[in-house]
Amino acid sequence: MNRTLPKHKISGFTLMELVLVIVLTGIMSGISIKFVSGAVDHLLDVTRRAQLVDVATLSLRMMSEELRLALPNSVRIGCANQCLEFLLIKNSGNYRATAIGGNDDALDIGLSDNRFDVIGALFDADQITFGNNATDCQNGLADCLYVNNAGNPYVASNLVTLTGCTNHLNQVSPFYCSQPNAINGSFPSTPIQLLFSNKVFPTASVTQSFYVVDTAIQYRCTPNTVTPQSGILQRYSNYPITQTMATVLPPANSQVVLFAEYITACTFSVTAGAGANLGLVTLELTVSNSNGDSIKQLQQVRVVNQP
Numbered sequence: 001m002n003r004t005l006p007k008h009k010i011s012g013f014t015l016m017e018l019v020l021v022i023v024l025t026g027i028m029s030g031i032s033i034k035f036v037s038g039a040v041d042h043l044l045d046v047t048r049r050a051q052l053v054d055v056a057t058l059s060l061r062m063m064s065e066e067l068r069l070a071l072p073n074s075v076r077i078g079c080a081n082q083c084l085e086f087l088l089i090k091n092s093g094n095y096r097a098t099a100i101g102g103n104d105d106a107l108d109i110g111l112s113d114n115r116f117d118v119i120g121a122l123f124d125a126d127q128i129t130f131g132n133n134a135t136d137c138q139n140g141l142a143d144c145l146y147v148n149n150a151g152n153p154y155v156a157s158n159l160v161t162l163t164g165c166t167n168h169l170n171q172v173s174p175f176y177c178s179q180p181n182a183i184n185g186s187f188p189s190t191p192i193q194l195l196f197s198n199k200v201f202p203t204a205s206v207t208q209s210f211y212v213v214d215t216a217i218q219y220r221c222t223p224n225t226v227t228p229q230s231g232i233l234q235r236y237s238n239y240p241i242t243q244t245m246a247t248v249l250p251p252a253n254s255q256v257v258l259f260a261e262y263i264t265a266c267t268f269s270v271t272a273g274a275g276a277n278l279g280l281v282t283l284e285l286t287v288s289n290s291n292g293d294s295i296k297q298l299q300q301v302r303v304v305n306q307p
Contacts (some may be wrong), residue, residue, distance in 0.1 A: 010093050052262065052287045052295045058235060059260040060299040063219060067281055071146060071213055072304040074153045075270050075281055078245035082221040084268040084283075085245055087153055088141060090236075091128060092212035094119040096191070099206050105193060109149070114163075117191040119208070122165075125192075128212055129179045130164050132195040137161035139240050144213040145196045146204040154243050162212065164195040216241050218250060219259070219267035221285075228288040231263035264288040265296070270303075278302040 042150025096117035106117035224231035239254035265286035
């Protein structure tokens, strides 16, 4: 007896079906790539712009922090509004205005004087740089003393060199200005004195304040719209103080710090307040990259314009 084996149905893709699947897969892949590449491009754009924002934000923040330590009435603008200069406060305190006892040494307003008692301790006085000549302050070799600098603080006649720190026992050392006694931890019992080159301070400070200035600071912007990476913002310090703002780069012996790159535009301005009002400094930076991305940021800083 012959048995007929069951027939198995042979399944598979026809050539037409295979071609159709390949075509559909290609179409779907193309659509997917379009959406994915668009998202990736958007992410890269956001990342590039975020980097530009970081450059501008960090630069403006650091400039603002230093500007808050500017000597009153010392902020000035130059180089077609692309240079900002000010005198940096290193220390400050209060001077004795009236002598009470025989050993008291008050600051003589309207008369030539070369020393005064400091009210209280002068912390970190060991960081003050003292000079030997009246011109050391102007030449950046010593720190400067200012009392009620209502005039131009860059004029040579207003630049007073700090020459030393002492007390009524004539013990000359920064130790007597800033540090407690190493044995018992107490501050010196005799008043602290600051010594300076002979000067006639014409008017007193309402708050009996004095300032110790370390150096002049200048931020100089050199934008470049054609090659953004060549546009730079630099910080200069430790150069001689001049009555008029330098139109060329400060001397080679100054300290130069590259502050930011990719600068394509910048504008600095200052508006002086009236009377006891605060001055307003406006900082604008435009940062760009070679892809055509560009951001502009503005920061405003209130500065003291009255001593």
